[in-house]
Amino acid sequence: MSIFRTKNLDAMLAASAKPGGLKKVLGPTDLILLGIGAIVGTGIFVLTGTGAVTAGPALTLSFIVAAMACCFAALCYAEFASTVPVAGSIYTYSYATLGEFVAWMIGWDLLLEYGLATSTVAVGWSGYFQSLMSGFGLVLPDALSAAPGARPGVETLFNLPAFLIMMALTAMLSLGMRESARINNVMVVIKIGVVLLFIAVGVGHVKPANWEPFMPYGMGGVMSAAALVFFAFIGFDAVTSAAEEVKNPKRDLPIGIIGSLVVCTILYVVVAAIMTGIVPHLDFKGVDHPVSLALQVAGEDWVAGFVDLAAILGMSTVILVMAYGQTRILFAMSRDGLLPAKLSTVHPKYGTPFFATWLVGIIFGLIAAVVPLTVLAELVNIGTLAAFTLVSIAVIVLRKKRPDLPRAFRCPGVPFIPGLAIVFCLVLMSFLSWHTWLAFAIWLAIGAAVYFGYARQRSLLNKV
Numbered sequence: 001m002s003i004f005r006t007k008n009l010d011a012m013l014a015a016s017a018k019p020g021g022l023k024k025v026l027g028p029t030d031l032i033l034l035g036i037g038a039i040v041g042t043g044i045f046v047l048t049g050t051g052a053v054t055a056g057p058a059l060t061l062s063f064i065v066a067a068m069a070c071c072f073a074a075l076c077y078a079e080f081a082s083t084v085p086v087a088g089s090i091y092t093y094s095y096a097t098l099g100e101f102v103a104w105m106i107g108w109d110l111l112l113e114y115g116l117a118t119s120t121v122a123v124g125w126s127g128y129f130q131s132l133m134s135g136f137g138l139v140l141p142d143a144l145s146a147a148p149g150a151r152p153g154v155e156t157l158f159n160l161p162a163f164l165i166m167m168a169l170t171a172m173l174s175l176g177m178r179e180s181a182r183i184n185n186v187m188v189v190i191k192i193g194v195v196l197l198f199i200a201v202g203v204g205h206v207k208p209a210n211w212e213p214f215m216p217y218g219m220g221g222v223m224s225a226a227a228l229v230f231f232a233f234i235g236f237d238a239v240t241s242a243a244e245e246v247k248n249p250k251r252d253l254p255i256g257i258i259g260s261l262v263v264c265t266i267l268y269v270v271v272a273a274i275m276t277g278i279v280p281h282l283d284f285k286g287v288d289h290p291v292s293l294a295l296q297v298a299g300e301d302w303v304a305g306f307v308d309l310a311a312i313l314g315m316s317t318v319i320l321v322m323a324y325g326q327t328r329i330l331f332a333m334s335r336d337g338l339l340p341a342k343l344s345t346v347h348p349k350y351g352t353p354f355f356a357t358w359l360v361g362i363i364f365g366l367i368a369a370v371v372p373l374t375v376l377a378e379l380v381n382i383g384t385l386a387a388f389t390l391v392s393i394a395v396i397v398l399r400k401k402r403p404d405l406p407r408a409f410r411c412p413g414v415p416f417i418p419g420l421a422i423v424f425c426l427v428l429m430s431f432l433s434w435h436t437w438l439a440f441a442i443w444l445a446i447g448a449a450v451y452f453g454y455a456r457q458r459s460l461l462n463k464v
Helices: 009-016 028-039 042-083 090-097 100-134 160-174 177-205 218-233 236-245 249-278 290-297 301-335 354-370 377-401 416-430 434-458
Strands: none
Touching (some): 028 177, 042 236, 042 290, 042 301, 042 416, 090 301, 090 377, 100 160, 100 301, 100 354, 100 377, 160 177, 160 301, 160 354, 218 249, 218 377, 218 416, 236 249, 236 301, 236 377, 249 290, 377 416, 377 434
């Protein structure tokens, strides 16, 4: 009954290979586009404005700092994902190395992170969608346009677009991963095309004088912005949740993880440089559409409509991949006996955890519809940084415990690279507000109560 008991890696691999599990339908291109789909969304279309106000033109450095933290963690993820290609991401890796209680807590943490990410992005999607529709003269009644209290002085009751996009993407996920991946791939190609269009159009309007002073708020501003825009990179870890549905996980998972992160880092740095070169950074204060603002200042209004479309598609793919990652973590925790068995049942026709997918979609769809979600990026960030810290620790532990284990991809420079990942993540966490730390602590306390009151006794390890 030790709370630090670990799962046998060989048994985990054997269980994941049994017939009747998740269908293996994904290749390396699917995984790269899945990662880009999760990463390029709210971060590039919304948070770049807030980051510019916090760091000034040095926002490009903030993105690089955040990317470095992700890069070191990504190398650790790549080793684990190729070595232990089992659904559940860091939850599964922690269970095999750090023990059941640590695995449960990080799984509990990820459930909140992914769930709130989908709800938050759905609300942002609703705003862009309603803005686009208003251009065609289509306006929703106030009561159905936002959550209660979301608009001061306006009687709002239910965010219908946010709920509907959650239901549409839930239906897509429940009907099969191959179909979801194909639709995701199309949307990702379109939104990357629009980002490249912004770069091509905007670069000619850059005024180098707007980059001076480059670091108006010093290194503190750069680090504070890095802690915020870290949200823009969340998602590449969701690629690891697809482990059991990848045709050749030992080769393709590292390609998907590292490839998507590299592509997105380049795009973020270039877009941030062009934006702050067109518009003085203080002009982004209070702006929730910074890319469109830059185009308006540049006099390129014809591109703005494309940006709105890309934002809608971008947020759609973020919701899709985050909801996907959450359902696979639920699936893994349920299969281990820590959550009800119904959550790990696989639909005989579609090969997906059908019940878990709809449960997640409905719960967080309703949260998006009735709760005004305004400042959730930090709470999502602290959960992700905690996960990245643990996966870095777990790589070091597994190297010590199982040096004989075949590894298709090896994180270079162990323990130094994982150590750098831990340092970067802890430093970024230190720049988050105390309110965020308090909320995070409360959620973890609830998780600990659920573990000791329910999960610990029902764990399948009790039957071994």
